[in-house]
Amino acid sequence: MSSTSQAMLNQGLFEDQEMSSQLGFFSFSSNLTSLPFGCNQSLKTLTTMPSSLVADAPPTFSESANPKQKEEDIPSHFGPQLLSLQRSSANLWAWGGANDCVNSKRSGGDDHLGVSAMKMKKMKARRKVREPRFCFKTMSDVDVLDDGYKWRKYGQKVVKNTQHPRSYYRCTQDNCRVKKRVERLAEDPRMVITTYEGRHAHSPSHDEDDSQASSQLNNFFW
């Protein structure tokens, strides 16, 4: 079941929806044919992608940066690669704030009534630190795009105001905590929104030949 799609990559953005702070946003011309993560047929595209774009939420950004920030406001953090991205067929649209969100609301109070220590441990482990996120939109028939990594689905949820359920995936690699969510756009079901959270601590698990270049690029990004 190769999920390599005929996806036409259109847009991507850094985001943190919960914190309502967009980290960045870019769009591509529609002649691009694949994903920015080393999806098989997109090497040309990939080489124009700025590594910092995908790799990290830039730590120097302010929380409440204006999502319509202009080109000259882009921090040098993104370097020449970003500029080349802009000069190439891709349009940079906007950059926003970084977020190193730590949920610190729950303090002390280790013991919930009727909750076992084991369960509390799990609850604490749950979303302490918000990983950097990257989200993009593709036009595709398949929900799960082939990005070279192996994913295990751990949940599905119907979110409000959408007729399509959102799926939650985790990287199957042992020490890798990267997650992704996949959902279809309500207004246009052909569009798939994929949101990655975190960074892979390993190479893609493709076993085909073209994975060599692909994996290099994936390292490049993640």
Place this chain on the structure above:
DNA sequence: CGACTTTGACCGGCGC
């Protein structure tokens, strides 16, 4: 039989 998916329940965050 192991890996993966499905699905209902549960939990925390957030707005009111």
Place this chain on the structure above:
DNA sequence: GCGCCGGTCAAAGTCG
């Protein structure tokens, strides 16, 4: 404080 909602867990089911 309460209710809603998104995100995660985990048991059961399915598949190869």
